[in-house]
Every structure is written in structure tokens, then in C-alpha cells.
Amino acid sequence: xMMPAGETIATLTALAYLVSGVLFILALRGLSSPxxxxxxxxxxxxxxxxxxxxxxxxxxxxxLPHLVLAIAIGGAIGFFIARRxxxxxxxxxxxxxxxxxxxxxxxxxAAAYANPAAFGILDALTREIHQASRVEMGLxxxxxxxxxxGSVIAFLKLNGNMSGKPILLPGRHVINLGMLAxxxxxxxxxxxxxxxxxxWTITALSFLIGFLLIIPIGGADMPVxxxxxxxxxxxxxxxxxxxxxxxxxxxxxxxxxSSGAILSYIMCRAMNRSFLSVIAGGFGAEAASGGGEAKxxxxxxxxxxxxxxxxxxxADSVIIVPGYGMAVSQAQHALREMADxxxxxxxxxxxxxxxxxxxxxxxxxxxxxEANVPYDEVFELEDINSxxxxxxxxxxxxANDVTNPAAKTDxxxxxxxMPILDVANAKTVLFVKRSMGGVGYAGVDNDVFYMxxxxxxxxxxxxxxxxIVKALGH
Amino acid sequence: MDFIAILSIFVLACFVGYYxxxxxxxxxxxxxxxxxxxxxxxxxxxALIAAAEAESPAAQWLGLVGVLLASINIFGGFAVTxxxxxxxxxKDRK
Numbered sequence: 001x002m003m004p005a006g007e008t009i010a011t012l013t014a015l016a017y018l019v020s021g022v023l024f025i026l027a028l029r030g031l032s033s034p035x036x037x038x039x040x041x042x043x044x045x046x047x048x049x050x051x052x053x054x055x056x057x058x059x060x061x062x063x064l065p066h067l068v069l070a071i072a073i074g075g076a077i078g079f080f081i082a083r084r085x086x087x088x089x090x091x092x093x094x095x096x097x098x099x100x101x102x103x104x105x106x107x108x109x110a111a112a113y114a115n116p117a118a119f120g121i122l123d124a125l126t127r128e129i130h131q132a133s134r135v136e137m138g139l140x141x142x143x144x145x146x147x148x149x150g151s152v153i154a155f156l157k158l159n160g161n162m163s164g165k166p167i168l169l170p171g172r173h174v175i176n177l178g179m180l181a182x183x184x185x186x187x188x189x190x191x192x193x194x195x196x197x198x199x200w201t202i203t204a205l206s207f208l209i210g211f212l213l214i215i216p217i218g219g220a221d222m223p224v225x226x227x228x229x230x231x232x233x234x235x236x237x238x239x240x241x242x243x244x245x246x247x248x249x250x251x252x253x254x255x256x257x258s259s260g261a262i263l264s265y266i267m268c269r270a271m272n273r274s275f276l277s278v279i280a281g282g283f284g285a286e287a288a289s290g291g292g293e294a295k296x297x298x299x300x301x302x303x304x305x306x307x308x309x310x311x312x313x314x315a316d317s318v319i320i321v322p323g324y325g326m327a328v329s330q331a332q333h334a335l336r337e338m339a340d341x342x343x344x345x346x347x348x349x350x351x352x353x354x355x356x357x358x359x360x361x362x363x364x365x366x367x368x369x370e371a372n373v374p375y376d377e378v379f380e381l382e383d384i385n386s387x388x389x390x391x392x393x394x395x396x397x398x399a400n401d402v403t404n405p406a407a408k409t410d411x412x413x414x415x416x417x418m419p420i421l422d423v424a425n426a427k428t429v430l431f432v433k434r435s436m437g438g439v440g441y442a443g444v445d446n447d448v449f450y451m452x453x454x455x456x457x458x459x460x461x462x463x464x465x466x467x468i469v470k471a472l473g474h
Numbered sequence: 475m476d477f478i479a480i481l482s483i484f485v486l487a488c489f490v491g492y493y494x495x496x497x498x499x500x501x502x503x504x505x506x507x508x509x510x511x512x513x514x515x516x517x518x519x520x521a522l523i524a525a526a527e528a529e530s531p532a533a534q535w536l537g538l539v540g541v542l543l544a545s546i547n548i549f550g551g552f553a554v555t556x557x558x559x560x561x562x563x564x565k566d567r568k
Contacts, residue, residue: 017519020516021487024513024516025490025491025494027509027513028491028494028495028498028506028509028510029494029497031498031499031502031505031506031509032497032499033499034499034501034559034562034564037505037559037562038556038559038560040509041509041552041555041559044509044513044555045552047513047516048512048513048515048516048548048552051518051519052518052519052522055519055522055523055526056522056526059522059523059527060526063525063534063538066525066538067522067525067526067538067541070525070538070541070542070545071541071542071545072545073542073545074541074542074543074544074545074546074547074548075545075546075548075549076549077546077549078545078546078547078548078549078550078551078553079549079550079553081546081550082549082550082551082552082553082554082557083553083557085554087558087561090504090508090554090558093550093554094504094507094508097508097511097512097546097547097550097551098511100515100543100544100546100547101511101514101515101517101544101547103543104515104517104521104540104543104544104547105517107521107536107537107539107540107543108520108521108536108537110536111520111521111524111525111532111533111536111537111540112520112524112533114530114532114533114536115524115527115530115532115533115534117527118523118524118526118527118529118530118533119520119523119524132477226507227507230507230510230511233510233514234510234514236514236517237514237515237516237517238484240520241480241484242480242484243520244519244523245480246519246520247480247483248516248519249516249517249519250480250483250484250487251483251487251490252513252514252516253484253487254484254485254487254488254490254491255487255490255491255494255495255510255513256491256510256511256513256514257488257491258488258491258492258495259491259495259506259507259510260507260510262492262496263495263503263506263507266500266503353500353501360503360504360507361500361503361504361506361507362500362501362502362503362504362505362506363504365500365501365502365503365504366504366558366561369501369561369562369563370561372561372563374563374564374565375501375562375563375564376565377565378501380500380501
């Protein structure tokens with residue numbers, strides 16, 4: 001069958017975008033296990049190459065040198081950052097990358113508004129933009145702008161440029177809902193009137209609401225925020241895909257959108273909180289002050305690095321529970337060394353990870369992997385929780401709320417109902433913590449500190465582990 | 475393509491995404507975020523189209539900025555994912 005040349009090219013182009021969409025699905029599919037993950041990543045790269053190559057080949061690129069230059073500069077910056085970034089800074093990096101996707105969506109939306117003919121969304125008769133495209137464009141720009149400004153705030157909070165404490169404006173729910181309604185109303189109005197002021201007001205309001213939405217959320221709720229922004233960046237790409245009728249963009253947007261949504265759901269479930277309550281923000285702001293008065297002096301035991309080394313050397317099994325504190329003090333390498341020495345003594349060492357430990361999903365796993373901890377020694381909450389009862393030593397380093405039994409017993413506790421690691425069931429608990437004064441993010445005291453079989457190891461996490469390593473050496 | 479065809483692709487892709495992502499092992503959730511970040515920069519396609527068409531200088535400049543931003547993400551996202559995935563190792567069999 002013969003087709004006119006133009007039609008053949010259009011068909012081939014559409015096929016190429018479909019192939020790259022499928023390759024992106026395979027990229028995520030590869031992540032089902034560490035063995036297949038790197039192949040998956042290569043599929044992703046190939047998919048991107050095909051998508052970019054197809055676009056460049058099918059448009060007379062008058063500006064080809066400019067394009068290549070822009071890709072080369074951007075690529076070099078991205079590559080450099082990716083090579084240099086510390087693994088502990090991964091949450092900030094991901095937030096920063098999300099902001100770029102959001103901004104790119106805004107810029108593409110603005111370009112489509114400025115030159116609709118290039119995108120094939122101009123009505124030949126009326127010389128106006130198709131009405132359906134206006135809705136897609138409006139939504140795409142709005143989601144992109146929210147992703148950008150929200151991610152910038154998330155980055156500043158994670159990077160420590162801005163206090164992690166929630167900042168609460170009076171009447172913020174009314175303000176936010178009002179702005180959201182205004183944005184949606186303007187998108188609807190945009191269908192009837194494609195004036196520039198409508199487009200730019202949508203964009204400006206969306207930038208503003210992105211800031212306002214993330215400002216009241218802090219600390220341990222960041223994993224949800226990062227996942228949620230991940231999801232938004234996907235929906236922004238999908239909305240642009242609708243505008244451009246591009247299958248690669250639509251498939252990818254849907255994949256990324258659902259991926260971020262599922263991660264947010266997993267994080268919320270791990271904290272036993274509803275997505276809405278996280279988004280509403282303010283968690284931990286009041287609790288910190290309330291905890292102060294109730295605090296009576298309860299006896300607790302302090303241990304030294306030598307005591308800890310002795311106890312663990314005598315043990316048959318040790319489970320290590322890492323948390324954000326390990327990331328902050330970069331203790332993962334020293335921790336691996338400690339585990340190696342213990343294994344030499346014939347002790348079985350495992351790691352237990354709570355889904356919300358750290359500041360992003362999977363944060364602890366990456367840090368342990370960086371320190372060369374084999375991934376088959378690292379277990380998720382459901383898989384290891386029953387083992388604490390048969391374990392000699394639970395070694396908790398920089399985690400607090402995720403081990404707090406109040407989540408099971410105290411109905412009035414802000415963390416009530418959250419699934420926890422049952423460290424209290426172990427014969428001995430070693431708790432590495434900077435000082436007795438600070439309580440976890442939720443601002444609740446932890447009964448584990450005061451148990452008879454608990455020994456508090458008060459020091460910087462890395463320093464303490466290094467001292468234990470020295471003591472084990474003797 | 476008509477709207478319904480595009481919508482069908484979108485809805486089905488959401489379902490594919492749902493099942494594929496649930497099968498991702500929790501240990502790889504951070505690389506998952508990094509790689510989804512990289513692939514969502516496929517939005518570069520839109521930026522390239524805008525930058526390649528000459529009629530509107532404003533759109534061209536916006537397109538170039540979009541290409542630059544998305545390229546940072548594409549190269550950075552894939553490279554950092556690769557770096558992370560290379561660190562996941564099994565126990566050495568001695």
C-alpha cells in the first residue's frame with residue numbers, strides 16, 4: 001500500500017513516540033528488582049533518545065546549532081551535578097529536579113501560547129487557539145507552576161536554607177481554597193477569552209499557591225511532599241502531551257503521575273495519616289510545646305561505646321534501625337564497618353527500615369547501599385518486625401518516632417496508629433541519640449528511652465559508631 | 475488524533491503505571507523518583523518544537539530555555555539513577 005510521503009512520516013513519527021513511551025514503561029518495570037534495574041535505566045535513556053531524535057528529525061530546525069548548544073550546556077550541568085552530589089543530599093536534588101520539570105512545563109505552555117501554529121493547535125478559520133487546547137494548556141501551565149514553586153520551597157527546606165518547621169499563616173485554608181477556585185475559574189474563562197491577561201494570571205496565581213501549599217508542611221512530612229511533587233510533575237507533562245497530541249508525553253506523564261501518587265499513598269499509610277491532613281500541614285508545630293510540661297524526670301541508663309561494643313559482641317543477632325539522624329551525621333560508612341566487625345565475631349546483622357525513615361521514600365536504602373551494605377541484609381518493616389522478639393540487640397541510630405510504642409498504646413498521641421518497628425521486644429535496646437533533651441519530629445517522648453533493657457548512647461551518631469568500631473577492634 | 479483516542483491512551487497508561495509502580499521494590503523508591511524525574515523531562519519535545527519554528531521569536535526563546543532546563547533534568551536524572559543503582563549489591567559470596 002502506498003501512502004503519500006507526508007502521511008508516512010506522520011505515521012512513523014507517531015510510532016517512534018509510542019516506542020519511546022513503551023521504553024519508559026520498561027524503565028520503571030526494571031526497578032522491580034536491583035538486578036534488572038540498570039537495564040531498565042538504559043531503556044529509559046534509549047526512550048528519551050528516540051523521543052528527542054524524532055522531534056529534531058521531523059522539524060526543520062532552523063535553530064539547530066542553538067538547540068544542540070542548549071542541550072549540551074544543560075546536559076553538562078546535569079551530568080556534573082549528578083556525579084558530584086552527596087547521597088545524603090538526594091532529597092534536595094530530587095526536589096530541585098522536580099522544580100525544573102515544572103518550570104519547563106510552564107515555559108512550553110507559554111511558548112505554545114505565543115506560537116500556537118507551531119504546535120498545530122490554531123484553528124485555521126478563526127485564527128484562535130482550539131478551545132480544548134486552551135483547557136489543556138491552562139491546566140498544564142497551572143500544574144507546572146505549582147510544581148515549580150512548591151519544589152523550590154521543598155528544596156530550601158530540605159537543604160536547610162529555610163527552617164523545616166511548618167510556617168502557619170492565619171486563614172491559610174481559606175486563602176488556598178480561594179486561590180485554587182480562582183485558578184480553575186480562570187481556566188474555564190480562558191476557553192471563551194484567550195487574552196494574554198487570563199493566561200498570565202493563571203500562571204502567576206499558580207506560582208503563588210505552590211509556595212503557600214508547601215510552606216506549612218515540614219520535617220518528617222517531607223517524604224509525602226516530595227512524592228506529591230513528583231506526581232505533579234508527571235501530570236504537568238501529561239497535560240502538555242494532550243496539548244501537543246504526543247503519545248510519549250502522555251504515557252510518561254501518566255506513569256510519573258501515578259508513580260508519585262502511589263508513593264505519597266505509601267508514605268501516608270506508613271504514618272497512619274490521611275493525605276489531606278498532611279497537605280493541610282502544621283503537623284508537629286503545636287505538639288512540641290505541649291510535650292514540655294508533661295515531662296517528668298524518669299530514670300534512664302547511659303552507656304558508653306565500650307559497653308555497646310561488649311553487648312553486641314556477646315550477642316547472636318543484632319538488628320540495626322537507621323533513621324534521619326544517620327543521614328545527618330553521615331554515619332552509614334562507620335555503621336557498615338561496625339557490622340563487618342560484628343559479622344567477623346559470628347553475630348548475625350540485619351537492617352530494619354521504616355517506610356518513612358529519612359526525608360524521601362527509600363532514602364535509608366540508598367545510603368546503606370552507598371556504604372556497600374548488601375541489599376539482601378536490608379529488610380522492610382513487615383518483613384522483619386516479628387524478628388525483634390528473637391533478637392539480642394536492637395541498635396537504633398537516629399530514628400525515634402518510628403520506634404515509639406506510644407503509636408500503639410496512647411490514643412492521644414499525635415502518632416497514634418502509625419505502624420512502628422517493635423524494637424522494645426528485643427532483649428537489649430541500644431539507642432544512639434544526640435541528647436536526652438530533643439524529642440522526635442512529632443514532639444512526643446519515647447518510652448523506649450526509659451525501659452530497663454535500654455541503654456542510651458548519647459553522642460553524635462557517627463562519632464559514637466566510630467568509637468564502637470574502635471572498641472570492637474580490641 | 476482525536477481527543478477520545480488520546481484520552482484512552484492516557485487512562486490506560488495510568489493503569490499500567492499503577493501496576494508497574496506497585497511492583498517496584500521499596501528499596502528502590504529513591505531511584506524510582508530520580509528516574510521518573512528524568513523521563514518526565516520528555517516535555518523537552520514541546521520545547522524543541524517551539525525552539526525549531528521560526529515565526530515567533532518569543533516562542534523560540536521560551537523553547538530554548540525549556541530545552542536547557544529539561545536537558546539538565548534528563549542528563550542529571552539518568553546519571554544520578556545510574557550512580558545509585560550501581561551501588562546496590564548482593565552479599566559477596568566468599
